[in-house]
Amino acid sequence: MSDKLIDIRNYTSSPSAPLLTARGLCFDAGGQRLINKVDLNVAAGRCTVIMGANGSGKSLLLRLLHGLIRPEEGTINWEGQPLDRAGRQQQAMVFQRPVMLRRSVAANLRFALSVRGVRGEERRAREAETLALARLETLKDKPARVLSGGEQQRLAMARALICAPRLLFLDEPTASLDPASSLAIENLIQGARENGTTIVLVTHDAGQARRLGDDLVFLHAGRIAETGPIKRVLDAPRSEAAQAWLGGRLFVPEKTETDSIKNGV
Numbered sequence: 001m002s003d004k005l006i007d008i009r010n011y012t013s014s015p016s017a018p019l020l021t022a023r024g025l026c027f028d029a030g031g032q033r034l035i036n037k038v039d040l041n042v043a044a045g046r047c048t049v050i051m052g053a054n055g056s057g058k059s060l061l062l063r064l065l066h067g068l069i070r071p072e073e074g075t076i077n078w079e080g081q082p083l084d085r086a087g088r089q090q091q092a093m094v095f096q097r098p099v100m101l102r103r104s105v106a107a108n109l110r111f112a113l114s115v116r117g118v119r120g121e122e123r124r125a126r127e128a129e130t131l132a133l134a135r136l137e138t139l140k141d142k143p144a145r146v147l148s149g150g151e152q153q154r155l156a157m158a159r160a161l162i163c164a165p166r167l168l169f170l171d172e173p174t175a176s177l178d179p180a181s182s183l184a185i186e187n188l189i190q191g192a193r194e195n196g197t198t199i200v201l202v203t204h205d206a207g208q209a210r211r212l213g214d215d216l217v218f219l220h221a222g223r224i225a226e227t228g229p230i231k232r233v234l235d236a237p238r239s240e241a242a243q244a245w246l247g248g249r250l251f252v253p254e255k256t257e258t259d260s261i262k263n264g265v
């Protein structure tokens with residue numbers, strides 16, 4: 001394995017130590033405060049699930065945590081140091097709608113390795129291993145863009161996993177997939193976990209959250225309404241927002257400063 005990559009098999013940090021911490025994260029767009037004073041610890045080796053209604057800020061929060069967008073306020077630390085390029089290279093993200101290069105399935109995987117300096121025999125070995133893991137061998141020469149939605153999502157997972165990330169962000173990776181494709185993705189997530197990868201998963205599927213998750217963060221209107229062990233929050237939510245959402249009811253909060261950052265509404 002290239003020395004530029006972290007070999008997760010040799011990763012020895014305490015399983016509960018926070019790998020990533022966010023403090024006081026705020027993000028604004030269009031004159032609105034969309035993420036408001038979020039504090040979060042992502043524990044190493046665990047699967048943190050983020051749930052919340054449509055528009056509550058889950059995707060924005062993932063993008064902030066992965067360093068794709070900059071917060072107006074607040075800090076993100078990776079192993080106690082400000083998140084930088086080196087930290088981001090140890091992370092990967094799979095988006096709700098997979099982004100594919102206009103190349104073959106195998107070339108998409110090779111590209112992910114080449115940008116991290118993995119070449120030659122090691123690249124070939126990892127490519128073959130990952131194609132098999134994601135059950136993509138028979139599709140390896142096809143243009144990635146002609147794959148079905150489920151196949152594209154498996155490729156997106158494979159492309160993220162091939163670099164052995166220590167932290168994997170997953171934004172609704174099974175939304176719009178059928179049960180068999182969803183199961184294939186869940187198996188890949190489970191496999192990554194067993195190899196020591198820390199997972200942050202956004203999902204609307206409470207069953208999936210129970211199957212894969214350890215900790216639950218419930219977002220409401222850009223704020224954390226509740227956090228806790230997954231089973232406890234799903235079975236006995238304490239916040240009004242989580243109770244309403246999990247119970248299938250609409251919860252409209254009183255207007256607060258969250259709703260507007262300046263002289264606004």
Ligand SMILES: Nc1ncnc2c1ncn2[C@@H]1O[C@H](COP(=O)(O)OP(=O)(O)OP(=O)(O)O)[C@@H](O)[C@H]1O
Nearest residue numbers: 029030032034052053054055056057058059060061
């Ligand atoms: N660049 C932007 N400019 C203005 N508003 C934005 C921008 N990006 C996101 N938003 C708004 O921020 C809110 C949160 O968006 P986000 O995509 O994070 O929600 P979400 O919780 O992931 O929703 P869903 O479950 O529907 O995917 C939404 O109301 C969205 O319209």
